[in-house]
Structure formats: structure tokens, C-alpha cells
Amino acid sequence: MIVREFTVLNKVGLHARPAAVFVATARKFKSDIVVEKGRKRASARSILGLLTLGAGHGAVVAITIEGEDEQEAMKALAELVANKFGDEE
């Protein structure tokens, strides 16, 4: 199991389109992926769950991944967060 914390860098936060990209990426992997912000937690497969985290710009979220491809999954998601979900020009 690996856990890492990230800061949401894009201006509008984890809104619908970034969340959609996030879910699409998470689904490529077999591992269980959970995203937490404060006391709220959501499965990375649930776009509604992610939206309901209400993670705005600058929010810190923790991603926990457990499973056979956890390393690859974390790498892919970390890249996505660093690239602001490909959301900004």
C-alpha cells in the first residue's frame, strides 16, 4: 500500500473535467484507489465521490493505492495532478 499527499494546483480545483480525467486514469489500473480530503474519502472510480470532496485550488488530498499495480498507478496519477489534469493552457 502506498500513500502520497498532493496539492491541487489547477485554478478551479478538482472540478468536473479534471475529476473525469482522474477517474478515467484510475480505471486503467487494477488496484484500489482512494482519495481523501480531511475527513471525506472517495473511491477514485466515483466521479461524484471526487466532486463531493470539494477539493478546490490549493486543497491537499491524500491518495492511497493498494494492489498489484500500485506503483504504476501512483506514478500516473501523480503526473496527472502535477500537470493540473491537462486542464489549463
Place this chain on the structure above:
Amino acid sequence: MKELRGVGASTGIVVGPAKICQYAELEVAEAKDELPFKDKLETLRDALEKTTNDIRQSYARVEATNPKGAKIFEAHVLFLQDPTLLERIESMLREGYGVAYSVKRSFEESARQLEQLEDGYLRERAGDLRDVSERVLGTILHRSKTGAVLLLEPSIIVASDLTPSDTARLDRSSVLGFVTEKGGATSHTAILAEALGIPAVVGVKNALREIRDEDELIIDGRQGLVIVGPEEETIRAYARRREELERESATLRENATLTRPRRSSKKVEVTANIGSPRDVEKALQVGADGVGLYRTEFLFLDRDCPPSEEEQFEAYRIVLEQFSGKPVTIRTLDIGGDKEIRYLNLDKELNPSLGVRGIRLCLEHRDLFKTQLRAVLRASTYGRARIMYPMVAVREEIVEARAVLEEVKKELTENGTTFDKGIEVGIMVEVPSAALNAEELADHVDFFSIGTNDLVQYTFAADRTNENLSYLYQPQNSAVLGLVKMTVDASHRRGKWTGVCGELAGDAEAIPTLVGLGVDELSMSSQKIPFAQKILFEL
């Protein structure tokens, strides 16, 4: 090519594809049944699959012209695959509820969760969720094109009628025009079209039968004409006409920005009617002297809880700031039992336009009223705000509303919150009794504003949305003008002033009459302001 006739509600010409919007509210009963879970699950999966395909098609179509905007449909598809949502639906199916009800309720629950978030953008996604929910329900119930409208490309909306909450859901930047079967010159569609400055033809009988989705349409708002499937030549002729019209109004706009000397001795203020902060830009562009009517209903409709004081404060502050010192007349909540407001539990009334509405409703829902007044007062330091109460019929209502206002002022003072102590307070004159007793009422207010649409409706006892009674919509009948005169004269005798903020104020034919009667302010949709200024200039 066929031609359909209606009433031109907003001038201008537009060519574009039709988008049919049928707003049959999908009522789904909360009932359990004995159908096997397995069958229901299959129905659900079918519906989800069909809806997914449907959304993908939308995606493909929009992507061609607006790749970034199309991305939202990716989220829509994911809603349909959301494990939390699917679990919720399935567990309701297991309990024995029908498929449609389970879908509707589960989506609604998720939508409500989103609505509780602090982030405004995320809250708005609740609307997306409901759109998708309606699509799924449409598939389950074998009804196409239901519920909210997703405009995939700039389109002309064709509908039976549009309620304010329907129009609130429209993506306004993609609406080219409106065609509706119902409604007259003062319907909500017409008012909205005016505010947006886009062409509209209302009262087109059988529009939904004669027009299909994606049909090419030409709307001529001046003549109240809709052309379905026009020939190339016709399109070209209309395109030329459109250019001419645009040039004409551009010239008028230029003139408006010049300082205008007036031949008539008295300056008549020309102000704008707005419905939300997004209407401000247009009003400033045409040189409005302020806002004569700021309808605040948009803040209150289509949601599950009343707008917070902060949210209202922001909406008022933005407008006041942008008008930098020009007066902005904020009308307190003007709704009644004909609007479904989930958090108010309004009684269904037999006769909502004669029911608990306007100030009557505000005085009954004291907390709601106080919150709004507090927000207005707090915002009042950012410009020049005025408060206006709608639907006043008798003196006691003003006295009571003013007492509430004083109470709010006192509370603010105690908290050390600043506000404009000299804020002007006025009332709408739209009930004949208010006009007939104007002199008595004038002692309790700083100004009157005549809402001609309702005044006409109440004077002739004719529902203004009933197209069979459109002959009774006679705003220039001497019965109405007499009431206008009584109001103006009474206000002047008491050293107060009177504006007009209904349709009549922007009516080219009526303006000279209104000025002749001594009206001090004309408030209208921004689109009409340059024309009105021109008329006033020439008087």
C-alpha cells in the same frame, strides 16, 4: 419551406437550427411493485447504455466546434458509471421501488450533496447531474427530449412554453432565439428574449407539430414570422436584412453615448431592467442611467435552500459597484404560489396571481425577507441602492415592511455594520388599489414604480399568459393611463417621483404619452434603451 405566424416578442432576425424542448415534467410515483429485481436491473442497464450512447453522440457533435466545452460530456458519461450512484439505485430496486423512481431519487440525492459544497462551480454540477438524470428517465419512460436542455450548438429553442426555471437552466450563450406556442408579448420568454437581446416569436400555434429538431429556421421577430426549412435565396435575403438592422442599432448606440441636450425641460431618466449581474454589461453599454428594476428572483428559483445572505450580498454588490453611483433599484423577492420553490412549501393556490405573492409572501416569510433586506443594506455602501417592494395593495403593507426594514437596520447598527442610512424605499404600483390610493401611500415611500404588465392584468381582470385573452392586453387603454396619471400626480403633489418599469416603458408609441403624463423614469430592457433615448431626444 413553410411559414408560421405568431407574435413578435423581441425584434431582430436570426437563422439557425431548431432545438425542440418539451418540458413535460417527468413525474414518477413513489411506488413499490412485485417485478423481479433481475428484470429491473436489466431495464436499468439498457437505459444507462442507451443514455451513454446518446451522450457520446452529443459529445461528438459538440467536439467539432467546441472541443473544450465538449469535455463536460465526459463527466456526464462517468455519472452513469459512478459506483456510488449505481449502488444506491440498485439497493432501491432491491427494496422493490420502480426503476424510474429509483433513478430519479438516487440522482437527486447526489445532486443535493453537491449543492451543499462551498465551491460555487461544484454546486452548479448538481444541474448537470439532473440533466443526466432526465435523460435516463426519458429513456426509461420512452419519452424523448425531456427535462433540461443541453444545447450542443447555438440553436433556436422551440417549446410549448418556457417557465422562468426552464430558462434559468439554458446556456444563454448558445440560444439564438425562441419560438413558443404559448405566451403573448409579456410572457417570460418574451421578457427573457428582450433581456438577452435575441429574437423571439411567441404564440406560434402548432410550432411543436410543424417544427422538428434540427430543422433550419429563420425567425423574424419584427413580423412575428417563423420560416421552417427556408430556401437559400430566402436565407440570403434575411442575412442582408439582419446586417442592415445591426448597422441601424449600432448607429443608435453611438448616438446614445454622446451627451444629449434635451428639448423637453425635464430630464426623464432611462434605466435598465435587469435579472442578474450578467445583464449589467449590456445596460452599461447602451448608457443606462441606472437600474430601474433589478429582479432578484433568479437567486431564489431552482434550488433546495434559500440563497444565503452572503450570496445575495455578492449579487447586489457586484451590480452596485459596476453602476458606480448610479441608482440601482432592487426589487425584493416577487414570487407566488405559481412557482415551485422547494424550500418554501408554498400552498397550491386556486388563483396564484391573486394569491400570496410579492410583499404578501415576504411578510409571511419574515426570515427570508429579513435576510434579503440585510444583504441589500450591506451592499448599499458600494453604490446607490434603492429598495422596492412588489405587489403592494394597501398602506398597512408598507408600514409593516418598513418596520421590518427598521428592525434590520437596528440590528446592523448594533453589530457595527455600515449601510447607506439614506437608502430610498419605494413600491411597485401594479395593483389598481395602490394607484387609486397613491396619495395616501406616497406619504410612506420615496418613490413609485408602475409595473404596467401586472397593472394591465389586474385592471382588465385578464390573465396575461392566457393567449385567448390577448385582446384584453391594452396597456394604452385610458383605464390604465388614467391610473398612471393618478399615481404620477399624487407622487408629485407629495414631492415624490414615479417611474414606469413594465413593457410600456420601452414601447416607442407609448413613451411620448408617458412623458406627457409626467413620468420621471422609464425602465426597460437594455436592448430598447437606445431607441427610447432617441425618441426622448426628439420630443
